[in-house]
Amino acid sequence: MTLVLNIRDLQLAFKSWSGTSEVLHGISLTIGKGERVALVGESGSGKSVTARIVLGLLQELRGVQISGSVEFQGQDLGAMPDRERRALRGTAMSMIFQDPTSSLNPVFKIAPQFQEVLARVTPGISMSATRVRATDLLREVAIAEPERVLDSYPFQLSGGMNQRVMIAMALANRPALLLADEPGTALDVTVQAQTLDLMRALVTDHGTSVLFISHNLGVVREFADRTYVIYRGNIVEEGPTRDVFENPGHPYTRALMAAQPKITGGGLPDLVEGDRHYLEPRFVHEGVA
Amino acid sequence: MNTVLRHTARRIGTSLLVLFGVSVLIFAIARVIPGDPARVALGPNAKQEQVDQLRAAMFLDEPVVAQYGHFLSGLARGDLGVSLYTNRPVMTDIADFLPATLELVLVSGVMMIAIGLPLGILSARYRGRWPDHVIRVISLLGVSAPAFVWAVVLMLLFAFYLPLFPIAGRLHDSFDIPRVTGFLTIDTAIAGNWAAFGDAWRHLALPAFALALSGIGQAARLTRANMIETYEKPYIEMAQAYGWPEKRIANRYAFKPSLIPSLTIIGLDFAALLGNAFLVEAVFGWPGLSRYGVNVILRKDLNAIVGTVLIISAMFILVNIIVDILTVILNPRIRKADAR
Ligand SMILES: Nc1ncnc2c1ncn2[C@@H]1O[C@H](COP(=O)(O)OP(=O)(O)O)[C@@H](O)[C@H]1O
Ligand SMILES: [Mg+2]
Numbered sequence: 367m368t369l370v371l372n373i374r375d376l377q378l379a380f381k382s383w384s385g386t387s388e389v390l391h392g393i394s395l396t397i398g399k400g401e402r403v404a405l406v407g408e409s410g411s412g413k414s415v416t417a418r419i420v421l422g423l424l425q426e427l428r429g430v431q432i433s434g435s436v437e438f439q440g441q442d443l444g445a446m447p448d449r450e451r452r453a454l455r456g457t458a459m460s461m462i463f464q465d466p467t468s469s470l471n472p473v474f475k476i477a478p479q480f481q482e483v484l485a486r487v488t489p490g491i492s493m494s495a496t497r498v499r500a501t502d503l504l505r506e507v508a509i510a511e512p513e514r515v516l517d518s519y520p521f522q523l524s525g526g527m528n529q530r531v532m533i534a535m536a537l538a539n540r541p542a543l544l545l546a547d548e549p550g551t552a553l554d555v556t557v558q559a560q561t562l563d564l565m566r567a568l569v570t571d572h573g574t575s576v577l578f579i580s581h582n583l584g585v586v587r588e589f590a591d592r593t594y595v596i597y598r599g600n601i602v603e604e605g606p607t608r609d610v611f612e613n614p615g616h617p618y619t620r621a622l623m624a625a626q627p628k629i630t631g632g633g634l635p636d637l638v639e640g641d642r643h644y645l646e647p648r649f650v651h652e653g654v655a
Numbered sequence: 656m657n658t659v660l661r662h663t664a665r666r667i668g669t670s671l672l673v674l675f676g677v678s679v680l681i682f683a684i685a686r687v688i689p690g691d692p693a694r695v696a697l698g699p700n701a702k703q704e705q706v707d708q709l710r711a712a713m714f715l716d717e718p719v720v721a722q723y724g725h726f727l728s729g730l731a732r733g734d735l736g737v738s739l740y741t742n743r744p745v746m747t748d749i750a751d752f753l754p755a756t757l758e759l760v761l762v763s764g765v766m767m768i769a770i771g772l773p774l775g776i777l778s779a780r781y782r783g784r785w786p787d788h789v790i791r792v793i794s795l796l797g798v799s800a801p802a803f804v805w806a807v808v809l810m811l812l813f814a815f816y817l818p819l820f821p822i823a824g825r826l827h828d829s830f831d832i833p834r835v836t837g838f839l840t841i842d843t844a845i846a847g848n849w850a851a852f853g854d855a856w857r858h859l860a861l862p863a864f865a866l867a868l869s870g871i872g873q874a875a876r877l878t879r880a881n882m883i884e885t886y887e888k889p890y891i892e893m894a895q896a897y898g899w900p901e902k903r904i905a906n907r908y909a910f911k912p913s914l915i916p917s918l919t920i921i922g923l924d925f926a927a928l929l930g931n932a933f934l935v936e937a938v939f940g941w942p943g944l945s946r947y948g949v950n951v952i953l954r955k956d957l958n959a960i961v962g963t964v965l966i967i968s969a970m971f972i973l974v975n976i977i978v979d980i981l982t983v984i985l986n987p988r989i990r991k992a993d994a995r
Contacts, residue, residue, distance in 0.1 A: 421896050428783070455898030469893040473911050473987055482899045519987045535897070 369437070370543050370575040371397040371420065376434035378415055378424070378599075389415055390599045392434060397543070400573040402566070404590035404607065406580055406622070412599040413579045417545045420577070421461060422451040439542060456486040459543040460536045462565075465552035466528035470520035476500075476531055477516040483535045503534040507564055526557035533565050540572060547579045562589060583623060587611055595619045658990055662983050663976070670972045677968045678730075678961070682723050685960050691715075695955045696739035713957070726961070735965075736958030740951050745962035748947060753966065754837025755825060756936070756943035760928045762840075762863040767870035767924065772914075774871070775878025779913075780905040782883060790875060797872025803934035806865040810938065813861060820861045823940035827854050862939040866931055870924045877920055881913035888912070915986050922978030926971045 378390035390412050397403045405413050418424040420436060422443060436443045438459070443451055463469040471479055480503075481496040488495075497516060504512035507530040520528055529550050536544055549565070550558040566589055569576050580586050586593060586607065593610045595603040595618065603616040614620045693709040694701070710716050713736075714725050729736060735745035778790040800808075814822040825839050826832065830851040835842050840859065843852040885891060886909055894904045933945035944963060951959035983989050 423892070423895060452898055455896060457898065461893070461896045463889055463893060463896075465889060469889045471890040471894070471908050471912070473915070473985070474908070475987075482894070482903070483897055486898055519991065521988060522991065 368399055368440070369396050370399055370401075370439055371395070371577065372435075372437040373416070373420075374435045374437075376416070376419065376436060377432065378412070378419065379431040381429040381431060386431070388599065393596065393599070393601045395577075395594055395601065395604075397575045397577060399542075400570075400575055402569065402576040402578060402589060402591050404578045404580060404586040404593040405596055406583060406586050406593060407596035408581055408622070411596045413581075413596060414547055416596075417461065417547050417577060417579060420543075420545060421455060421459065422448075425451075456483065456541075457539050458541055459545065460539070460541045461545040461547065462532050462536045462549045464548040464550075465525075466532045466550070467520055467523075467525055467552075469532060470528055472520055475517055475519055476523075480516065480535065480538075483538050487539045499538075500534070503538050504531070506537075506568065507531075507534045509534075524557075525553045526561060529553060529557070529561045530564065533561065533568065537568055537572060537574065540574075542575060544569060544574050544576045545579070546576060548581065549578075551580075551582070558585070583611070595622065659980060659983055663980055666976050666979050670976055673972055674965070674969060678726075678965055679723070681961050681964045681968075682726060683719065685957050686719055686722070688955065690955050692739065692955045692957050735962035738951065738956055738959040740954045740956040740959060745958050748959065749944065749962055749966055750837070752942065752944040752947045755839075755941060756929075756932055756945055757970075758838045758840060759859065759863055759866065759936070759941060759943060760932055762859055763866040763870070763928050763932075764925045766863060766867035767874055767928070768921070770867070771871040771874025771921075772878050772910075774875035776882065776905055776910055778875060778879040779882035779886065779909070780901065782879075782886075787879075791879075794872035794875040794879075797868040797870075798876070799872075800869075801934075802866050802869055802931040803938055805868045806862065806935045806938040809861050809865045821854075821858050825855065825858050825942065826851060830854065862935050862941055865938075866928055866935045869931075870921075870928060873924050874917070874921055877917045878910075878913060881917050882909050885909045885913045911985065915982060918978055918982050918985070922974055925978075926974045929967055929970060 373393065373395040375392045375394055376390055377388070377392050379386050379388045393412070393416065395403070395405070395416075405416065407413055415424060419432060420438070420443075424430055425432065426448075432444070438454065470476070477493065477497060477500065480500040481491060481493060484491050484496055484499055491499075497513075500516055501512040504515055509515055509527070509530055515523065515527065515531065520531075523531070532549075546565070550561050553561070562585065568574075576590075578586065578590050590607045593603075593605065593607045594601050595610065595616065597618045603610060603614065603619045610619065611623070614623060691706070691710075693706045693713065693715060697706055697709060707716075714722050717725075726736070733746060735749075737743065738745050738748055741748055774790045774794065778787045778794075781787045810822060814820045821827070826843075830843070830848065832839065832842050832846050832848060832851055835845050839855040840852065843849075843855050882905075891904065891909055894908050895901075899908070932943065933949065935941070936943045936945040937949070944966070947959070948963045948967075950956075951963060
């Protein structure tokens with residue numbers, strides 16, 4: 367199977383005046399072509415930074431130490447010049463963020479923002495060509511009045527509508543990999559479910575691979591073929607989503623699942639903090655000792 | 656656009672009220688200052704009858720309210736009375752001196768915006784790297800000294816030691832340019848006298864830059880601060896994640912949201928140029944309204960004081976209206992909320 371994304375022993379640390387804080391302790395993760403893979407874990411466990419490394423955003427910050435390798439479609443991102451890595455953004459890979467309304471620029475209408483997105487593969491695309499293409503793309507995400515949406519500011523649209531716009535933008539250039547970082551968590555539950563269904567249908571149609579980041583196990587179960595569980599910068603469990611859910615092997619996964627109904631309220635139940643077993647993975651990567 | 660028009664009309668209405676308030680205030684203050692204007696105008700040797708005559712001519716023997724009535728009816732006819740200092744109608748004096756000040760302030764304001772904002776954008780885009788450090792030093796210098804200090808420093812450096820620019824005045828004496836607008840940079844162009852045109856700009860350069868410097872520093876610092884805040888916003892991360900060109904992100908997608916909160920303060924800085932122009936005009940011997948204003952205050956020339964202050968207030972208010980309208984145009988939230 368050709369891998370779209372192949373992360374090997376990725377380590378990340380932030381250096382600051384107060385010292386070094388290690389955030390990822392060598393995680394490995396693969397995504398095949400057209401595969402939908404979830405990365406679940408509580409907040410602060412290192413999910414977003416992983417996505418930002420794949421996009422190459424974190425590499426541009428100061429005081430960031432990264433080791434290990436990230437291969438995208440067989441190419442080592444670490445060995446790539448900045449310019450080539452940037453060329454992948456918005457073309458071969460794209461991202462959907464948590465809160466669609468604040469991820470769209472508040473003082474520009476949707477149309478010019480769409481123009482920038484399309485200009486990534488069609489440099490200098492005209493506004494009229496943008497509107498034609500964007501209208502089609504917005505229809506794909508079940509927006510009935512694309513013209514009105516294109517002429518609106520984000521604050522004039524509902525959260526669900528903005529989320530559809532984001533999905534349309536994310537898939538506009540037919541990326542090979544879509545990174546979805548807690549998509550729609552800011553929306554209410556029914557709207558989130560609707561937009562996720564839509565997203566799943568579209569990525570299935572286009573054969574897009576997805577790295578789906580979430581702390582919500584219910585959503586993951588619906589969406590992902592395979593699931594990685596991350597805890598404090600370590601992958602502690604991996605497997606087909608069904609197996610992970612039906613037969614969680616790692617105590618952290620079990621705690622996560624036990625906590626699920628009230629994850630937004632009380633958070634995780636008391637864990638045996640400092641228990642060394644928590645950091646022991648339940649599986650071994652092929653080729654990794 | 657309809658909303659913008661309605662907003663403008665409303666603002667002009669309230670501004671007229673403010674202007675009325677200012678006129679009452681200034682009128683009252685000018686009359687409360689001790690000293691008899693008629694006596695000051697005629698000098699210590701004038702006879703008491705002469706002084707009384709002048710007082711009657713100026714309605715100074717009537718109650719203040721009646722005096723204000725005379726002033727208002729004059730104002731309605733475009734008549735601000737006669738200046739005791741120049742012996743000419745105040746309107747004529749203002750028409751004479753105002754263009755020089757306006758020319759200085761406008762060019763200075765354009766410099767402030769055309770230099771200050773791009774510096775702020777660059778600073779934010781290259782945050783923590785050398786362009787940022789250089790720009791921050793420049794802005795700090797700009798705001799750390801008042802305009803008249805810069806006027807003296809620039810004059811010494813670039814007109815005296817290095818005679819690149821003329822030291823004082825608006826135009827070399829050898830040019831005779833017919834007056835059309837009173838703006839020499841325009842009148843010389845109308846006259847087709849390009850040597851004089853260049854000379855007018857060379858005269859304008861140093862005072863305008865000295866006047867602009869602190870505004871440039873302010874605008875750059877403000878823009879930088881607001882843009883750095885904007886750079887933390889999810890929509891900028893989204894733009895970066897989608898690989899939009901960094902330059903376009905800076906100049907457009909981060910700049911516009913950052914400009915809206917800066918606009919009011921930049922407008923105030925612009926208006927402050929009018930006040931600072933007083934001293935810069937004094938340093939560069941610039942024959943503008945500020946010099947006239949100082950002279951008439953020192954001579955307790957009532958009509959001229961009231962007229963000058965009224966004109967300057969009107970310009971303050973005008974700047975405010977413009978800033979207000981720009982804010983409405985730039986900020987879709989206000990525009991759309993108003994439309995409802
Ligand atoms: N730019 C940064 N500088 C320092 N620490 C960071 C930075 N970004 C993230 N972190 C830290 O890395 C850890 C993981 O963050 P993140 O990946 O955002 O967690 P999450 O799993 O909730 O998405 C957190 O402890 C966070 O504080
Ligand atoms: Mg996160």
